Amino acid sequence: MSRDRDDSRGRPGWAAEAAARSQLREVEPLPTILLDGVSKVYRDPMTLKPFTAVDGVSLSLEPGEIFGLLGPNGAGKTSTIKMILGLTRPTRGTIRLEGRDPQDPTARRRLGYLPENPCFYDHLTAEEYLGLVGSLFSIEPRTVRRRAEALLERLGLRVHGRKALRRFSKGMTQRLGLCQALLNEPAVLVLDEPMSGLDPIGRADVKHILREERARGATILMTSHVLAETEPLCDRVAILHRGRVLEMGSVKAILESDVLEWEITTDALPDQRMSLLREAGHRVDSVGSRWVVRVLDAGALQGILRTLTEERVFIRSVEPRRESLEEYFVRVLEADGVGTASGRESGGRS
Amino acid sequence: MSRVIAIARNTLREVVRERVVLILALFGLALVIASQALSPLALGEGRKVVIDFGLAGSSILATLLTVFLGSSLLHKELERRTVYAILAKPIRREEFLVGKFLGLWFTTSMLLISMAGILAAVVTVAYGATPWSVFGAVGLSVMELSIVTAVVVLFSSFTTPALTAFFAIAAVVSGHFAEDLRYFASQGAPVGVQALAEAVYWTLPHLGVFNARGLVAHGIAVEPERLGFAFAYGALYAGGIVILAGTIFRRREFR
Ligand SMILES: Nc1ncnc2c1ncn2[C@@H]1O[C@H](COP(=O)(O)OP(=O)(O)OP(=O)(O)O)[C@@H](O)[C@H]1O
Ligand SMILES: [Mg+2]
Numbered sequence A: 001m002s003r004d005r006d007d008s009r010g011r012p013g014w015a016a017e018a019a020a021r022s023q024l025r026e027v028e029p030l031p032t033i034l035l036d037g038v039s040k041v042y043r044d045p046m047t048l049k050p051f052t053a054v055d056g057v058s059l060s061l062e063p064g065e066i067f068g069l070l071g072p073n074g075a076g077k078t079s080t081i082k083m084i085l086g087l088t089r090p091t092r093g094t095i096r097l098e099g100r101d102p103q104d105p106t107a108r109r110r111l112g113y114l115p116e117n118p119c120f121y122d123h124l125t126a127e128e129y130l131g132l133v134g135s136l137f138s139i140e141p142r143t144v145r146r147r148a149e150a151l152l153e154r155l156g157l158r159v160h161g162r163k164a165l166r167r168f169s170k171g172m173t174q175r176l177g178l179c180q181a182l183l184n185e186p187a188v189l190v191l192d193e194p195m196s197g198l199d200p201i202g203r204a205d206v207k208h209i210l211r212e213e214r215a216r217g218a219t220i221l222m223t224s225h226v227l228a229e230t231e232p233l234c235d236r237v238a239i240l241h242r243g244r245v246l247e248m249g250s251v252k253a254i255l256e257s258d259v260l261e262w263e264i265t266t267d268a269l270p271d272q273r274m275s276l277l278r279e280a281g282h283r284v285d286s287v288g289s290r291w292v293v294r295v296l297d298a299g300a301l302q303g304i305l306r307t308l309t310e311e312r313v314f315i316r317s318v319e320p321r322r323e324s325l326e327e328y329f330v331r332v333l334e335a336d337g338v339g340t341a342s343g344r345e346s347g348g349r350s
Numbered sequence B: 001m002s003r004v005i006a007i008a009r010n011t012l013r014e015v016v017r018e019r020v021v022l023i024l025a026l027f028g029l030a031l032v033i034a035s036q037a038l039s040p041l042a043l044g045e046g047r048k049v050v051i052d053f054g055l056a057g058s059s060i061l062a063t064l065l066t067v068f069l070g071s072s073l074l075h076k077e078l079e080r081r082t083v084y085a086i087l088a089k090p091i092r093r094e095e096f097l098v099g100k101f102l103g104l105w106f107t108t109s110m111l112l113i114s115m116a117g118i119l120a121a122v123v124t125v126a127y128g129a130t131p132w133s134v135f136g137a138v139g140l141s142v143m144e145l146s147i148v149t150a151v152v153v154l155f156s157s158f159t160t161p162a163l164t165a166f167f168a169i170a171a172v173v174s175g176h177f178a179e180d181l182r183y184f185a186s187q188g189a190p191v192g193v194q195a196l197a198e199a200v201y202w203t204l205p206h207l208g209v210f211n212a213r214g215l216v217a218h219g220i221a222v223e224p225e226r227l228g229f230a231f232a233y234g235a236l237y238a239g240g241i242v243i244l245a246g247t248i249f250r251r252r253e254f255r
Helices: A003-010 A014-027 A075-083 A124-137 A141-155 A170-182 A200-216 A250-253 A271-279 A298-310 A324-335 A341-346 B002-016 B021-041 B046-080 B081-088 B093-127 B134-156 B161-176 B178-186 B192-201 B213-217 B224-250
Strands: A033-043 A050-060 A066-070 A090-099 A112-113 A187-192 A219-224 A236-241 A245-248 A259-266 A285-287 A290-295 A315-322
Touching: A033 A075, A050 A075, A050 A090, A050 B134, A066 A075, A075 A090, A075 A187, A075 A219, A090 A315, A124 A141, A124 B002, A170 A187, A170 A200, A187 A200, A187 B093, A200 A219, A200 A324, A236 A250, A236 A324, A245 A250, A250 A324, A259 A298, A271 A285, A271 A298, A290 A298, A290 B021, A298 A315, A341 B213, B002 B093, B021 B046, B021 B093, B046 B081, B046 B093, B046 B134, B046 B213, B081 B093, B081 B192, B093 B134, B093 B224, B134 B161, B134 B213, B134 B224, B161 B178, B178 B192
Parallel strands: A066 A219, A066 A236, A112 A187, A187 A219
Antiparallel strands: A033 A050, A033 A090, A236 A245, A259 A290, A259 A315, A285 A290
């Protein structure tokens, strides 16, 4: 490499070449967030009984993506996030923020963080709080004021800028949480349940903002269990359960895998045909004045369509139905041995 | 440094916006005025009594306020988890703790100085001469407060508010009696006890160093050497305690 540089020094244009090379080096992406075999073991302060909340998680966020960390309650999402921010230390494994240890304050300079159920100082107003955050980032006061104003506007808090935070509703606090996370124009955003406590308009706003931030070049790590919200937003997801990553991949690849079933919608269906279809194991439901036949495999589909056409049944539509992220999530968890909803809720395990 | 100041400023705001502070400030004012009302009982020693009483009262008040506010200062942040968003910013935990310390110290010192100002004004009006030496005594009290604040911050970095208040008050009280403790131990106690008393004597803050009220009440100014020594001692002791607190706080896990 150094040899190469020496050679080029004699030629004209070596400077331009060197510049190009150094630019290349800059563009070369550094993984923004890197987790390597990270585990977190909590100990009960009384009995000292260990409890593994995060169990060997490895992740690498690619620059400019929205990554969803999904999992049922108690899966270990918040525990993972807290380690990424250096609020707790991993029991095993390493974490790097743009190549640095999260305990190093400079690692957090280009980072924005929204805690789960955030809580800010009661005695401050929204503007004062953003002022405080600005000085922690050593941003010039004038810039802080300008950005704070724009952010409050963007999150619909403009009229509440001078209101004491103790008078803020849950949703307003959540919005302010996003403001403070965005104040330093972060390269990396870590959001723990950004949609929680927000009304539908708020959730739409947040989705819009996250897309804007991605377009600006930010890398986003978010947790959620509202999968319908996550599906259209995330580029990649990991499903965490009992502290372990069960599945990881791009949302597209997960959802475009197999067609789950085909739905044939007809205007009318002779009784005899209906019972025959049911006997053959297909689901037939009446939906309003229409009938919906659900067929599991494509081979059977062809035969059914043929007979229906022969019987002059009017076919309104034939649609493939793919798995939603939610269904995928439930299926993956069930495969891991969680049957009931209550089992997931409690998150209890020992 | 700007980050430390930002935290200190926020702590100041938090404390000042608590209603307790206002109430205590009014109480201090009432105390100074009441001591003036009591002076006829002192048979011509009125001025002396008012100054002594006023200085002692404001110093105790400021100490109690420090313990009271300081013991819940960190705990509240951890309990309500306001600290999560703050410590995820590019700030060291030690900086955060020093900011808390400075904010609290500054607030109680301001309160103390204003009470002394009012005291001086009351005495000036009543006796026709301004007791300037009061401010020397207040300077010492402010340094004493730095130690009290540091001790409170130290305990609050790892225990509950109740325990913090208990330990801090114990440290302050025994700190005032450090000399006596050593004296009693030297009077024929077993060697083991003597050694222990000696160790405790050197660990406890020597708060007697900061008490010049007797002198000031008699109109004697605090000597510059004494002020200098007290300032150096206060700064070293408080600094050491804050560093220890920072080390503990850095290792702490947030639930
Ligand atoms: N400080 C702690 N001490 C002991 N156990 C803890 C602690 N924090 C979390 N846990 C346990 O670790 C597990 C994971 O918790 P965590 O908060 O990471 O879950 P989560 O995925 O964020 O859940 P949710 O969706 O409900 O927010 C839970 O079983 C929880 O009881
Ligand atoms: Mg959580």
